[in-house]
Amino acid sequence: MSPRTLDARPARYPTPAQAECAARRLALRHPDRCRLREVGRSRAGRPLLLLSVDRGPRAVLVVGGPHPNEPIGTAAAVRLAEVLLERPARPGLSWHLLLCLDPDGAALNAGWLDGPLTMRRHYEHFFRPSFEEQPELLPAPGSGRPPMPESVALTGLIDELRPFLQCSLHGVDFGGAFVQLTGPVGGLAERFARSADRAGLPLDVDSYDAVGWTSPAPGTYLMPAPGSPGTSRALPDEPELSTWSYAARRGAVTAVLEVPMWAVDAVGDARTHPAGPLAVGEAARDLTTRSEELTALLARVPAQAREAYGPLARTAEFNLAVAPRVAAEWLELWCPGPLSAARATTAGLVAARLPLRVASILLRLLADSRGPAAEAARERARAVVADSLDRLRNRFGARWVPVQEQLAHQTRAILSTADCLLLPI
Incomplete structure (x- = not known):
């Protein structure tokens, strides 16, 4: 892939409605390779849309917009489709891009996307649901809490597609880039680090989201096995109660890809703090x-x-x-x-x-x-x-990372993860 392939990038995040329009244009322009379908409805009745590119039996599932305050995921899902359609189809491979997993939450966070992308305006329109209302987190067995319709739609897709890779597209407001994996992906850490450096992003080498997890390389973390202690006793974030592990139990590797909106270089400093x-x-x-x-x-x-x-x-x-x-x-x-x-x-x-x-x-x-x-x-x-x-x-x-650089890194990271898993052993 030439460097120019990823350079034709928007300078703003699309809203879910804009992402839907872009996906419909792609499906109309490339009917032989591209199709758009509704795979469920949100709690408020908004459609959950899946854009599929190519028809090979080996599937990659990409989940955009799992957290509404992280609009990079929806943007990257659309951009990835554009990149894939600029290239010849890869034999045996198909890509399935869920544009926005939480459109209800996105509606409560959307005001920021219509004006200047400043830190102050971001928080004037900020919304991120509590843990029990985040679609990637599944209810604990015996909790009596039913899964949300968005969660049901996503687990249904995993059951239908049986992907070998699921990429969950996240962003952090302040910090660095990092990736969390449900299983090892040989060669990814090096490619991920090069991509982050190219985008001017620090690697988060001691991530709060992965305290105590195995880290085979800076910015790369392996999720603990089911039954192991979670990240934090203060937060109900056990990875085994997630759609990430749901996919892993069905044979997929899940990569949770994080990119910052505002970079903080000190998260890349692994040296001992003097105090x-x-x-x-x-x-x-x-x-x-x-x-x-x-x-x-x-x-x-x-x-x-x-x-x-x-x-x-x-x-x-x-x-x-x-x-x-x-x-x-x-x-x-x-x-x-x-x-x-x-x-x-x-x-x-x-x-x-x-x-x-x-x-x-x-x-x-x-x-x-x-x-x-x-x-x-x-x-x-x-x-x-x-x-x-x-x-x-x-x-x-904290320094703003242009949307173009966030988007280029996220897209490179998805493609790199798939490439590394597809390399012959």
Whole structure:
């Protein structure tokens, strides 16, 4: 593939509606190789659309938009289809691109995509559902909670297609690029690292999403086997309760591909931090204090706003319940020993990011409230937003990664993972 193949890239993220229009154009333009079909409906009745390219028996399943605050996945699904259709079909191979797994969540996050892609505007329109409302996470056996229709659609696709590879397209707001795998993929770590370097991205060498996991190379992580401890005791993120492991049990390797919107170079520093426990202890105290303050502000949200904007209220409540447990875990498990600069940086990023997310959501929930108490709550939430943004820009040096570079890296990573699995042994 020539370098120019991936250079014809949009400078913005498409909305799910724009992605659908682009997919329909591709299906009309290439009817011999490309087809679009509905594979399910969201909780609110929005269509879940699958764009398939070529018809070989060996299938790759690509999942765009699993998290609504990470629009790069939907963009990369469309761009990948364009790249594939610019090249001859590969014998025996087919590609199946789910444009957006969570269109309901995307609708609550879409305001950012229509204007300047600034950090402040991103959080003015921020939404990310609580864990139990994320379609890639399946209910635990015996929980009594049925799977969401989006989850049913995705597991149904896995059963239908039996892919040898599933790529889940994610993005982080602050940090570096990394990949999480349900099984080894020989040669991928080197190609992934070269792609990240070409895009000007640091590799996240001590990712908060993969603490304690095996890391065969910087920025590459292997998910623990079923029954092993998860990433964090504070978060219900056991990989075996995911559609990633669901695919693995049916013979697929799942690659969870992460690319940052704002890069923080220090997440690539594996050296020991000279005062790591002190830095993490400070982050834990900041996170605890801020979560207590925001919990008090959440009490100011009127019942009608909680009812009208239920998903926003639930994600604020979830994050405020998790924050003190995360801080306590840092103090108990991280602080006693030496820590990498990357780990200390990650703690600081989470301590700034989580209150920023909650305060931004509170401003949306309080927008229609009247009276001095409501205005005082909004003013305090605005102060948390301003302070968090200042920390991220100035203390951590967060720098915007152009959409073109995010997109090129994500697309290269998908193609590289498939290539590595298809190489003859």
